[in-house]
Amino acid sequence: MVARPTWxxxxxxxxVTCPVAMFTATSSTAHVSFHLINPxxxxxxxxxxxxxxxxxxxxxxxxxxYEVSKDEYVLMDEADFDKVKLDSTRTIDxxxxxxxxxxxxxxxDSPFYLVPEKGVGAEAFAVIREAMKxxxxxxxxxxxxxxxxxxxxxxxxxxGLIAYSLRAHDEVRAADDFFDDIPAVKADRExxxxxxxxxxQKDSKFDPSKFKDRYDEALxxxxxxxxxGGKRLVEAPQPEDTNVIDLMAALRSSxxxxxxxxxxxxxxxxxxxxxxxxxxxxxxxxxx
Numbered sequence: 001m002v003a004r005p006t007w008x009x010x011x012x013x014x015x016v017t018c019p020v021a022m023f024t025a026t027s028s029t030a031h032v033s034f035h036l037i038n039p040x041x042x043x044x045x046x047x048x049x050x051x052x053x054x055x056x057x058x059x060x061x062x063x064x065x066y067e068v069s070k071d072e073y074v075l076m077d078e079a080d081f082d083k084v085k086l087d088s089t090r091t092i093d094x095x096x097x098x099x100x101x102x103x104x105x106x107x108x109d110s111p112f113y114l115v116p117e118k119g120v121g122a123e124a125f126a127v128i129r130e131a132m133k134x135x136x137x138x139x140x141x142x143x144x145x146x147x148x149x150x151x152x153x154x155x156x157x158x159x160g161l162i163a164y165s166l167r168a169h170d171e172v173r174a175a176d177d178f179f180d181d182i183p184a185v186k187a188d189r190e191x192x193x194x195x196x197x198x199x200x201q202k203d204s205k206f207d208p209s210k211f212k213d214r215y216d217e218a219l220x221x222x223x224x225x226x227x228x229g230g231k232r233l234v235e236a237p238q239p240e241d242t243n244v245i246d247l248m249a250a251l252r253s254s255x256x257x258x259x260x261x262x263x264x265x266x267x268x269x270x271x272x273x274x275x276x277x278x279x280x281x282x283x284x285x286x287x288x
Contacts (some may be wrong), residue, residue, distance in 0.1 A: 006112060007145050009090040020092070022143075022163060025111035032219045055219050062069030081147075089144040092152060092163075094128075097137035103153055107166045114154065114161040132156050194251040201258040 005021040036045040046057050065073030087093060101166075116125035132139060132154075139154040151166040 007143060009092065009143070011114070011128065011141075012091050012093045013139075016124050016128065017091070018124035018128070019119065020114055020121070020125065021116070021117055022145075023113045025113050025162065031213070032216055032223070086144055086149060088142040088149055090152075092141040092143050094139045094141045094154070095108035096140045097132075097135070097217075098140060099136075100138045100153075100155065102165075103138065104172075106172045108153070109150075109165040111166050112163045112165070113157070114163045116160075129156055129159075131163060132161075138264065188248075189253055191248055194248075194255055198251070198258050201255075220271050 003023050006024050007022040009020065010017045011020045037043065038045060047060060050056050051061050064075065064076045110121050116122045133156045139152075141152045141154065142149055143152055144150075145165075151168075153164045153166055154161050155164075156162075
């Protein structure tokens with residue numbers, strides 16, 4: 001099934017524009033989701049909009065309201081929202097280019113794929129993409145999507161672009177509010193060195209294909225068991241509560257454990273075969 005674009009419009013760099021479409025880069029359809037069921041009838045519960053005075057109402061008849069004071073609202077219908085037209089409603093206008101390393105990771109939000117629409121705009125899209133690839137820069141623009149204007153960080157991704165929506169500054173909490181109360185402790189140098197060795201033993205390449213939601217898998221197993229009429233619980237082993245009295249001993253034990261684990265994971269080397277030289281048979285003595 002072909003995905004529907006989340007947004008359609010134009011990508012603009014100075015006087016160069018091209019039609020583009022934006023698609024959500026992630027999916028959550030594989031995750032377990034639940035409905036509310038009445039256990040007495042096994043019927044799925046339907047959420048019906050209800051006016052406390054008039055009773056049930058049709059959802060299509062409802063409008064949005066902004067509360068300006070207690071029980072007082074400014075009503076807004078779709079025609080009102082259409083009056084708020086920014087240039088970013090239909091155009092991603094690239095205003096600046098920055099180094100990707102300058103963007104704090106806390107500001108990254110949802111990823112989207114940005115692709116050119118078929119037609120004459122493909123060439124302009126390719127020019128913008130290749131220029132960004134050559135300079136190694138990240139483009140910053142904005143787009144109105146899902147009822148709000150969002151800043152975007154656009155990066156080259158294969159033949160297209162990937163656009164990350166960025167959180168607003170006031171959405172990111174200051175780290176000092178949480179870190180200021182962390183006590184100042186001087187770490188023992190020898191302990192740090194052992195911890196560094198443990199890190200070295202666990203060093204590996206980033207591979208997201210190995211990431212699994214074990215809780216989601218346990219839920220699926222439980223659902224399958226209940227579907228077959230079983231009542232058993234699917235339990236995950238609980239970690240033991242440990243009170244580390246000797247931190248140095250714990251670090252050294254961890255180092256030994258990591259080392260043995262690394263040896264088991266390492267592929268076995270086949271022993272090299274020794275070269276053997278065939279011995280010549282002794283020459284037969286001539287008969288006298």
